[in-house]
Amino acid sequence: MRLGGRIAAAVEVLDDMASRRRPVADALKDWGLSHRFAGSGDRSAIGNLVYDVLRRRRSLAHRMGTDATGPLVFGAFLDSSGMDPAELRAALDGDRFAPPLPDDAVLARFRRAGAEGSEPAVAADVPDWLAEPLRAALGDDWIAEARALSDRPPLDMRVNTLKAARGEVEAELAPFGAGPTPLSPVGLRVAPIAGEGRHPNVQVERGFQTGAFEIQDEGSQVAALLCGARAGERVLDYCAGAGGKTLALAAASDNQAEIHAFDADRQRLAPIWDRLARAGASSVTVHAPRDDLTPLHGTMDLVVVDAPCTGTGTWRRRPDAKWRLNEAQLAKRTGEQDKVLDAAARFAKPGARLAYITCSVLRAENAERVEAFLGRMPGWRLADAEALWADRLPAAGPAYHAERIAAGSVLTLTPLRSGTDGFFFALLERTP
Ligand SMILES: C[S@@+](CC[C@H](N)C(=O)[O-])C[C@H]1O[C@@H](n2cnc3c(N)ncnc32)[C@H](O)[C@@H]1O
Numbered sequence: 001m002r003l004g005g006r007i008a009a010a011v012e013v014l015d016d017m018a019s020r021r022r023p024v025a026d027a028l029k030d031w032g033l034s035h036r037f038a039g040s041g042d043r044s045a046i047g048n049l050v051y052d053v054l055r056r057r058r059s060l061a062h063r064m065g066t067d068a069t070g071p072l073v074f075g076a077f078l079d080s081s082g083m084d085p086a087e088l089r090a091a092l093d094g095d096r097f098a099p100p101l102p103d104d105a106v107l108a109r110f111r112r113a114g115a116e117g118s119e120p121a122v123a124a125d126v127p128d129w130l131a132e133p134l135r136a137a138l139g140d141d142w143i144a145e146a147r148a149l150s151d152r153p154p155l156d157m158r159v160n161t162l163k164a165a166r167g168e169v170e171a172e173l174a175p176f177g178a179g180p181t182p183l184s185p186v187g188l189r190v191a192p193i194a195g196e197g198r199h200p201n202v203q204v205e206r207g208f209q210t211g212a213f214e215i216q217d218e219g220s221q222v223a224a225l226l227c228g229a230r231a232g233e234r235v236l237d238y239c240a241g242a243g244g245k246t247l248a249l250a251a252a253s254d255n256q257a258e259i260h261a262f263d264a265d266r267q268r269l270a271p272i273w274d275r276l277a278r279a280g281a282s283s284v285t286v287h288a289p290r291d292d293l294t295p296l297h298g299t300m301d302l303v304v305v306d307a308p309c310t311g312t313g314t315w316r317r318r319p320d321a322k323w324r325l326n327e328a329q330l331a332k333r334t335g336e337q338d339k340v341l342d343a344a345a346r347f348a349k350p351g352a353r354l355a356y357i358t359c360s361v362l363r364a365e366n367a368e369r370v371e372a373f374l375g376r377m378p379g380w381r382l383a384d385a386e387a388l389w390a391d392r393l394p395a396a397g398p399a400y401h402a403e404r405i406a407a408g409s410v411l412t413l414t415p416l417r418s419g420t421d422g423f424f425f426a427l428l429e430r431t432p
Pocket of ligand 1: 238239240241242243244245246262263264265268306307308309336339340
């Protein structure tokens with residue numbers, strides 16, 4: 001396909017998403033199925049354009065002076081390609097599949113224009129209602145923080161130290177440009193895609209197939225490390241999902257902790273079996289949603305609650321979620337978070353730790369949930385997560401937002417501060 005056809009395809013996918021209210025991944029997949037002639041280079045170029053528009057929809061519209069889909073896709077292409085408008089016009093010359101190109105004057109203004117003069121939420125590329133919650137969570141820098149949540153993400157991997165050392169996997173993935181992550185001592189990263197192309201499909205590599213590494217954002221790796229699962233401990237991963245944190249906890253404790261993995265959703269839990277087997281995580285017992293867990297009450301040294309959340313920290317990877325989120329959904333999530341925390345706390349024995357993790361940056365889901373928990377649960381206190389970070393990640397430096405509450409502290413990781421997805425971490429302690 002030539003450039004015009006790719007741009008037209010991106011417009012078609014975005015319009016399909018909007019008119020049928022469907023997730024971006026489904027719209028892209030359907031387009032691929034009905035256009036089998038498109039090669040893998042075409043598909044990744046079209047996917048990048050679609051995702052870039054979703055990440056920066058409001059600021060692109062402000063700079064282009066319209067929110068019509070065609071001009072937005074041209075804008076995203078100009079930004080990612082670095083072409084100037086004359087080069088773009090030349091590249092599309094005679095290309096009968098290209099949608100109509102905006103006027104030269106519009107393109108020139110687009111090129112020059114920044115976010116100046118726009119509303120803060122437009123500059124931040126978020127829905128209006130999220131401006132205040134983001135400012136409250138991320139401080140004066142919130143617009144830059146939100147813009148970093150609109151960047152393309154890297155591909156992060158966690159080396160499974162049960163099977164391999166970081167250097168070995170780094171050597172295997174060197175042809176893809178993988179290098180060590182700055183925070184996690186077991187992380188590898190392939191930089192975000194610049195321009196066209198896509199990240200390598202590392203899942204077909206030998207190291208993935210043999211369990212030497214997993215795909216996992218560095219923020220998620222760090223959150224699991226901060227939990228500090230130790231040899232000899234009993235650990236419950238109460239919202240285990242497909243097991244991302246479970247696997248990291250098993251590796252961090254060198255299979256020497258007794259780990260229990262549970263999730264309320266059978267579907268989400270399903271991939272965990274294969275993943276555990278591949279990773280050689282032999283210390284994990286999986287509990288199905290209908291299992292009776294009461295015998296485990298009051299027996300755990302560490303309970304991990306990787307809570308259901310709005311996922312605002314993952315907007316780089318799921319930008320369509322940003323525009324779908326509303327206040328009712330946020331309220332629903334915070335209610336679930338309180339319930340999950342209360343249910344999970346029952347498994348902690350006196351003196352135990354309870355790690356509360358979300359992949360959201362919003363205070364309502366994070367610090368406010370911790371404060372609410374402490375308010376209704378006597379016999380619990382908040383640990384100093386900042387001190388914990390300094391202890392567990394001494395080489396990393398304070399690459400987070402810290403907030404001091406309830407005589408302790410909680411941490412928020414963000415793409416701008418930490419170079420990771422957005423994550424929240426708090427450690428609660430049950431008094432002995
Ligand atoms: C953020 S995801 C977990 C991701 C997973 N820990 C990982 O690292 O891959 C949150 C999980 O919480 C589960 N969940 C939601 N409500 C729950 C409840 N009441 N009890 C247990 N799990 C719940 C969801 O099914 C979902 O899998």
